[in-house]
Amino acid sequence: MDNSTVAATAGTADVCVVIPTRNRPDLVLRAVSSALAQRLSPAEVLVVVDGPDEATETALAGVDDPRLRVLPLPRSGGAAGARNAGVRATGREWIAFLDDDDEWSVDKLERQFRHVRENGVEGPVVYATGVEWRTDDFTFHYPRRSPRPGERVADYLFVRAHPGEGMLAVPTLLLRRELALAHPIPEHLRTHEEYDWFLDLDRNGCSFSVALEPLTTVHAPAVRSSVSTDAGWQSSLAWALARRAELGERAFSSFCLTDVARSARRAGGPRLFAAVLGMAVTARPLPRDVARFLVIWFVPQELRWRLSNRRRRRVA
Template sequence: MSDVRGVPATVTVVIPTRGRPRHVVSAVRSALDQTRPPHEVVVVVDGPDPSTEQALAGLDPRVVVVPLLSSGGAAAARNAGVARATGDLIAFLDDDDLWLPAKLQRQWAVLAAATDPWNTVVSTAAFWDTGDGATVWPTRSPRPGEPIAEYLFVRDHAGEGLLATPTILLPRTLAAAHPMDPTMRIHEDLDWFLRLEAAGASFVVLPQPLVRVDASSGRQSLSSQSTWSESLAWSVEHRARLGPRAFSGFVLTEAGRAAVRSDAPLGTRTAILRCAMGGRPRPRDVARYLALNAAPSRLRSWVHARRLGSTS
């Protein structure tokens, strides 16, 4: 498939994986079965994993398996996939998630209509499946001129603003020029979005749910799972890039809620609130954080489960 009016056309799908041969085969098939088929699917095996390599062998001639000698994590695996890719565009997919058949076709149509397709990142909504139900997030697209950090963290309800890596499509030149930071243990995707925006990229989010994300509580991902302390440290380090409103929103929602769920001491939760007040918090975010801290632990657990498991 060649470029149309200078718009990048061929797609390389990049899937990092480790230790889940059955899941990754399903993910690969959902990528191959697109109404606008990809040029290739690059599966990066993050460390020695003979079972996964065997499961992928002979699956389809478009499947390229890149085995890494040692595990470097999700960011390093995705970077390796981008380095091996030959398509004009990169579409990321996780090994336990699935695409709906029209995902690439609809994203490419948006890219083709963009003013500057070579600096445009296209995402979509997704079904977040807990096993007990599915919620469609995000509930809106970025507003014109809205900084991406504020879209992600200055929100009125759960899932209002969201960029999930398995929904992302962007030009290979953009991904190669601005790779994910493989040294980061947490929030490497958020860091990447901020750097893409600083480099001049614009973000478009299709409201249609075109990806099914495994959000079950037992999910184990190549992306590191952060603790409240790590999230707080990350937000303080990147405070200037987040901006005062997004900084406070991140501290209260991401770090703060994680601290409450882990039953951190009251003094710690108070310190998190003080930290958030150093930015520009919205009164509603402060009120919600205080209410969350005042709620009994069983009620907090129930609310958290409802946030993830309510059916849209």
Template sequence: MVSSPDVTVVIPTLNRPELVTRAVRSVLDQTLRNLEVVVVVDGPDEATHKALAALGDDRLRVQEQPRRGGAPAARNAGVRAARGEFVAFLDDDDEWLPGKLQAQVDLARGGKVATPIVITRLFVRTPRTEFVLPRRLPDPGEPISEWLTVRKGPFHGDGFIQTSTIMAPTALLKEVPFKEDLRRLQEMDWSLRALDRDGVDLLIVDEPLVVWYADENRPRISDDAPIRASLAWLRGVRPLVTRRAYAALAMTQVSSMAAQSHSPKVFGTLLYESVRHGRPGVRDVVTFAQIWLVPTRLRRIVRDKLIARRGGH
């Protein structure tokens, strides 16, 4: 067991022993060796305990939650148990390339930011294609909230943060934990709240070092998000984002969840929020219309075909 690791890797899981074993192996194979892995099992799960015990690595610790609390609660529990200077998160159905942690630690210790949040680019693998996000790094002076939300194409925005790319100081994560009652946009919510603190800034490794398996046939906790909770979250983050970013959030990210309700009332509410409190652009309005008019699966198929034609960029 590593007594003073550089990084603690926190992996929440439940009832997916084969997937979490793949994820853990990708951590144990990192070129950065001074690390520990804390797998937080979100409730009773004997098969996962057996699968992880078979790995036989003393850098791995497994702790079981007394009751199911969801991925954000499991991540917070892992942070509380962390002994490393930094914590990096990995979802149990994703994996890392070997140099991921070393690249992040090197960038974090470069001395340019007092409290650095370090992310990397990632490969998004769907059943039909593969592409890289984020598409670009933030421009000088560009608000991070706009880089994360404003789209310059019909699908994903240029900026992107996914949980499996995040590494941050353990002290920051203890001061700014994940919201445990939030089912969607957990990375966005945490990033906006953390980056609002003095001395905190975002650093990005300009290389895809994470593989995100966006398998639409595999159920995810985040696939189900109450509409009222999503609207409440949107209104709650308004002080943390620009008007341009607020409109983009309402018309793209929140709409992509709410459109499954086919509710004219929700449609009208999001349109009102965008115009009353935001500053929507033409691209936001076009995206808003297609989200509400085109079925989700068809949009994903069209997205992947267009990206494949462009060679995954």
């Protein structure tokens, strides 16, 4: 990689921050503020309003900064469609994604571009950072490790020895616009479009590089409505079954016993318990994956968080 292409000029990077939003004017202002406040200034912050939303457009009109641009869409197409529209609408060399309910530390872009310069490899690359995941009661830092050389992205994300070991959070991502144009985020899926996108990128020779420092804050309150959280376990399982060959048996079973299980647990019942476990067993999961499934199903989420947080403090 030619490192001169990622060098900042006069404290500004040729990057467009794409923020999709709808009906959350207060939250998106926080996200926009964190993007505009970067020590390494983005050349453009592009808020894509996903469908008619007068309140959000009015709130953003009050931001007096020439770097901010608002792109209202005539109809809602979901977060993936809004992100893709933002990629098409800018001419900047780099794209950085940020969600409207999340925020960056002030040195996120500066440190991430330093990581790009120090870890550049041949071929297309998606760069990510660590995440500070904030719930109502706890704060966690993910992921625990970066992808290993040659590791399939499905194995990095789902074949875990520990919770949160591998993660690629969309509001941390940085990639070249030409890569985002060549491989847009799937817009037809109701859930897991980002996983589908990662599999597509991996299949086409893209690698993933993660700076573990938590430079992005993801807010995850207990009451949180989004497309992904509302889609239901059926959609998660249907996605996994459709992508089983690309996931591989280990990643498929792990996904069923964690991601599908977390969603299915809310519906509950012995039949559903047996169905999820039975589907995963067809891929011969490891005992640790089954044990994690049992914990997810029978131990309340708040207690799991408390135990995990206590264990992290002991390790630290």
